[in-house]
Amino acid sequence: MITIPSKAAEIIKNGEIVAIPTETVYGLAADAFNIQAVLKTFEAKGRPADNPLIIHISNLDQLKRIAINLPEIALTLANSFWPGPLTLVLQKHSNVPDIVTGGLPTVAVRMPDHPLTLEMIHLSGPVTAPSANRSGNPSPTRAEHVQNDYQNSVPVLNGGISRIGIESTVLDLTGDQPVILRPGAITAEIIKNKTGISVSVLENRDNKNRTKSPGTRYTHYKPVATVEWLESETKINDTNTYYIFHSDLIFKPAPNIFYYKGDFDSMARDLYDHFRTADHLSFSHIKIEPLPDLNVSPLIHALIDRISKARGN
Ligand code: AMP
Ligand code: MG
16 A cells, blocks of 8 residues: 555556555556556456546646647636536547557547645656555545555555545546446536536437547446345335435334435445455345435446446446
């Protein structure tokens, strides 16, 4: 475990990989311009190399080395939401190796909101950082999750618990209209309210569009336990089931029953940790209370998306 950003930056500059904290989830960082280093992240994760990576930057000057023909709204969005959980898909600069973008002519980039990681990138330059889980596990939201996945073979810059706990919103700016390819903490409504920019939302169920957001082909988020939405008449008494409620239903307190009392921020922050804990304790099922309307919290759409992926659809 590392606690000093300059130490992590040194690892990056030596062409090695290091796990880094962000406000969304932990990432597995490599020098974005070093093909061999980037290959090490795919190898460590056991992830198919055709899955494009997000480049993480610490200032706007770095953007010019990564993307070209920046539309004006890219700068408006960057100024409004960076550092923060919004990834922009832009036209790729020829500097960026093809391995980073899975051969696509576009590149995904964001500025993460974590002081240790921003300080590291300031010293190391831009890094690619896919979520630091081994492929098939939920994204890590704590340094310990990364240590468990790699049996301590990957150094981790310890930045505590990820504040948001769910991956960034991915917004494609390379088409006729801005489109959200992956829902996250920053919604179309938040973007509209803060910048006046209208963006549409890609429906994940629309198979035709899946190639637009290549990562959605892979099941990143699936725990071993079966994840299901709780049916209203289900009895809450199975000791092999891990129960998660967003509301405040009054059942007898038990170590396998969790209530969020309408606190969707905390629910999102804890979701992947619950998946990992349930697997660690060999629960066979995880049952989650169906979520309310999208307008109840900005995180509802992202929660439904990640829980649906964990269910396998
Ligand atoms: P993560 O798994 O959190 O590292 O996020 C990477 C995801 O960002 C990918 O799985 C894609 O969904 C998305 N992404 C990255 N690069 C691109 C790109 N050039 N075009 C569209 N989506 C991208
Ligand atoms: Mg991932």
